[in-house]
Amino acid sequence: MVDSPHWMIWPGNAALSALVVFLLALPFLYAARKPVHDLLRALGRLGESPLRHAARWLLGAADAMHVRNKSVLLAHGREEVGQHIAREFERVAALVKRDLEGYPALQRKLLDEITRVEEDYKKCGEVPPPPPDWVEAVAAVAKIKSNGNEMLQRILEEISRSVGEIHEKALAEYRRAYETRHKILDGFMPFWRSLDANLTQADRKMTSLHDRAAAIDAQMERYEQIVAGTDKAEHALTLSTLTQFVVAALVMVIAAGGTLINFKLIALPMSEMVGAGDYLTATLRTSEVAALVIIFVEATMGLFLMETLRITHLFPRVSNLGERVRKRMMWTAFALLLTLAGIEAALALMRDMLIADKQALLQSLSATQQAVAADGWLARIPTVGQMLLGFILPFALAFIAIPLESFMTSARTVGGAALVIVVRAAAFALRICGTLLRQSTRALIIAYDVVIGVPLLIERWIKTSRSTHDSDRLRVIDPVLEVGDRP
Amino acid sequence: MMRRRWLVASATLAAAFVSGCTEQRSHAQAVYLLVDTSGTYAQEVDKAQLIVNYLLGTLQSGDSLAVARVESRSFSEKDIIAKATFDGRPTQANAQKRVFRDQIAAFTKTARGSAYTDITGGLLQGAMFLNETGAGKKTILIFSDMQEELDKVTIRSVPIDLRNIRVVAVNVVKLKTDNIDPRRYMGRLEEWQKRVESAGASEWHVINDIEHLDQLLKASG
Numbered sequence: 086m087v088d089s090p091h092w093m094i095w096p097g098n099a100a101l102s103a104l105v106v107f108l109l110a111l112p113f114l115y116a117a118r119k120p121v122h123d124l125l126r127a128l129g130r131l132g133e134s135p136l137r138h139a140a141r142w143l144l145g146a147a148d149a150m151h152v153r154n155k156s157v158l159l160a161h162g163r164e165e166v167g168q169h170i171a172r173e174f175e176r177v178a179a180l181v182k183r184d185l186e187g188y189p190a191l192q193r194k195l196l197d198e199i200t201r202v203e204e205d206y207k208k209c210g211e212v213p214p215p216p217p218d219w220v221e222a223v224a225a226v227a228k229i230k231s232n233g234n235e236m237l238q239r240i241l242e243e244i245s246r247s248v249g250e251i252h253e254k255a256l257a258e259y260r261r262a263y264e265t266r267h268k269i270l271d272g273f274m275p276f277w278r279s280l281d282a283n284l285t286q287a288d289r290k291m292t293s294l295h296d297r298a299a300a301i302d303a304q305m306e307r308y309e310q311i312v313a314g315t316d317k318a319e320h321a322l323t324l325s326t327l328t329q330f331v332v333a334a335l336v337m338v339i340a341a342g343g344t345l346i347n348f349k350l351i352a353l354p355m356s357e358m359v360g361a362g363d364y365l366t367a368t369l370r371t372s373e374v375a376a377l378v379i380i381f382v383e384a385t386m387g388l389f390l391m392e393t394l395r396i397t398h399l400f401p402r403v404s405n406l407g408e409r410v411r412k413r414m415m416w417t418a419f420a421l422l423l424t425l426a427g428i429e430a431a432l433a434l435m436r437d438m439l440i441a442d443k444q445a446l447l448q449s450l451s452a453t454q455q456a457v458a459a460d461g462w463l464a465r466i467p468t469v470g471q472m473l474l475g476f477i478l479p480f481a482l483a484f485i486a487i488p489l490e491s492f493m494t495s496a497r498t499v500g501g502a503a504l505v506i507v508v509r510a511a512a513f514a515l516r517i518c519g520t521l522l523r524q525s526t527r528a529l530i531i532a533y534d535v536v537i538g539v540p541l542l543i544e545r546w547i548k549t550s551r552s553t554h555d556s557d558r559l560r561v562i563d564p565v566l567e568v569g570d571r572p
Numbered sequence: 573m574m575r576r577r578w579l580v581a582s583a584t585l586a587a588a589f590v591s592g593c594t595e596q597r598s599h600a601q602a603v604y605l606l607v608d609t610s611g612t613y614a615q616e617v618d619k620a621q622l623i624v625n626y627l628l629g630t631l632q633s634g635d636s637l638a639v640a641r642v643e644s645r646s647f648s649e650k651d652i653i654a655k656a657t658f659d660g661r662p663t664q665a666n667a668q669k670r671v672f673r674d675q676i677a678a679f680t681k682t683a684r685g686s687a688y689t690d691i692t693g694g695l696l697q698g699a700m701f702l703n704e705t706g707a708g709k710k711t712i713l714i715f716s717d718m719q720e721e722l723d724k725v726t727i728r729s730v731p732i733d734l735r736n737i738r739v740v741a742v743n744v745v746k747l748k749t750d751n752i753d754p755r756r757y758m759g760r761l762e763e764w765q766k767r768v769e770s771a772g773a774s775e776w777h778v779i780n781d782i783e784h785l786d787q788l789l790k791a792s793g
Contacts, residue, residue: 446666446670450628
């Protein structure tokens with residue numbers, strides 16, 4: 086009884102006490118209906134308005150970021166496609182210079198061959214000597230009847246013999262002439278083949294040029310779309326950048342694996358140089374840091390090598406260097422990389438020696454002597470393999486500059502797009518919160534009316550009865566209104 | 573003048589950076605092994621060599637190891653059979669370990685039993701050695717039956733400082749009297765535990781199976 090709250094009118098009967106308190110408060114709640122409604126609406130607006138403003142601001146910011154991203158993306162795309170087109174033109178120029186430079190010589194060669202073929206053709210056209218005109222005379226003599234005249238028979242035999250000889254001679258000459266013509270025709274073949282080869286070569290060169298022209302057309306079309314800033318171009322560029330980002334990230338993960346292997350290879354022997362007992366942090370040995378530093382220096386040298394070779398363009402200052410300085414820098418970077426690769430190979434060898442020494446010590450310390458492995462050429466394979474790996478990995482890591490550049494370039498676009506999505510999502514969430522707040526306020530107003538439902542019903546009943554009474558009075562005063570149009 | 577001030581300030585900053593980067597806490601481990609050579613326990617000295625070999629295989633560059641015998645009076649540097657702080661270079665450390673192994677092997681061949689057993693003196697000497705090494709982890713291994721016997725002249729009722737030192741009793745064999753009344757064995761170990769813990773030792777362990785020592789050192793390593 087003592088512990089009962091002070092609001093309880095009937096201590097020990099909370100329900101009845103609450104009911105009485107509620108009934109007592111009801112008139113006041115009814116009286117305060119309008120101010121409470123206004124208060125709830127004001128509170129709702131107070132919460133909703135900043136949320137809506139924040140959402141609108143975020144959407145605006147997202148749009149601005151999108152526009153900025155688009156302009157950056159298009160600028161990148163324009164630069165990239167411009168470089169492609171320039172490279173295609175360079176290739177075309179090289180093709181034209183290489184192929185069309187030799188075109189006059191080729192034309193002269195073709196004309197010479199055609200002239201020779203024509204000459205030979207004409208030679209083939211020369212007709213062999215016709216049979217002598219006296220053949221008809223011989224035919225007439227042959228028709229003469231001998232009638233057993235011995236003299237005449239002898240003359241005819243003589244004529245026949247002479248004619249036979251002449252015939253044989255003419256036939257032989259005729260055959261010789263045809264043989265010569267066949268030889269000339271045989272001589273045609275190499276010229277025809279040469280002609281065919283030259284024409285095929287010319288055709289191939291023309292096709293290559295045609296292909297290049299088609300590639301330039303495609304790039305030009307892309308370039309025009311980028312310049313026009315079409316959605317298609319933007320979409321294509323975004324997709325291309327995303328692909329580039331993913332591929333570059335994948336390659337960098339692989340490179341990170343290579344770096345880890347490299348680290349494992351030189352961390353132990355580095356302890357021989359800088360000591361194994363020093364720690365930089367709670368878990369990081371100085372020798373491990375030294376190994377990491379060597380790897381990072383190698384990667385940096387590789388980066389500079391790629392930069393000076395103009396394969397990557399991460400540092401504009403390096404790209405803008407004079408040719409002589411650039412070449413010097415390139416050779417310096419290469420020399421340093423080579424030296425570091427040599428050091429790594431030596432460290433890999435040392436690692437193998439250290440492990441062997443440790444193994445020998447452990448064997449001598451153990452109670453049971455283990456069988457010693459044969460020191461043949463097979464045992465040398467891991468050593469040689471480690472040395473090779475130590476020498477090759479720095480050069481392999483040098484190529485990390487290429488995916489790194491792609492990653493850096495594409496990260497701007499991908500990151501920007503992701504940020505736009507995040508900002509839009511935040512704006513959407515804020516709008517949802519604002520709407521929820523507004524609807525909650527409405528729900529609270531309705532709930533308030535539900536709580537004071539009884540006084541409201543009474544009010545409505547009074548109003549209804551009063552309006553009925555007024556309308557009855559009006560009907561009595563002005564009956565025209567009952568049947569007529571609404572005033 | 574201004575330039576000079578800048579130089580001094582830069583040098584100070586660089587020094588602060590370098591000293592800040594370097595880890596001040598020692599990661600080295602120091603182990604002091606007390607080998608009891610008194611009475612019948614001298615027969616067990618071969619097992620001590622196994623422990624030393626195990627420690628040589630486990631300890632790294634920068635770690636310290638000392639092996640001392642427990643005699644009638646053990647609070648003396650002369651009782652240290654071999655000691656070494658292994659070099660930072662692994663090849664040098666391996667060479668040191670080989671020399672250490674040979675020294676211990678020579679000791680096990682020539683070890684002779686003593687009349688009394690001064691474990692407390694050995695502990696005092698061990699604590700001094702370990703504190704001098706400045707190692708981050710310090711362990712005293714007592715290879716003994718933990719039965720201390722002092723002559724009438726020797727005074728060992730002095731306070732021992734074993735703060736931050738872990739004490740492990742290894743191969744605590746049972747004496748004939750322990751077999752008659754096991755309470756003697758238990759009481760002896762309890763007494764040592766109280767004494768060691770009251771001296772400030774961070775841990776107290778009793779390991780009779782040498783293989784369990786491996787687990788203990790690995791867990792702490």
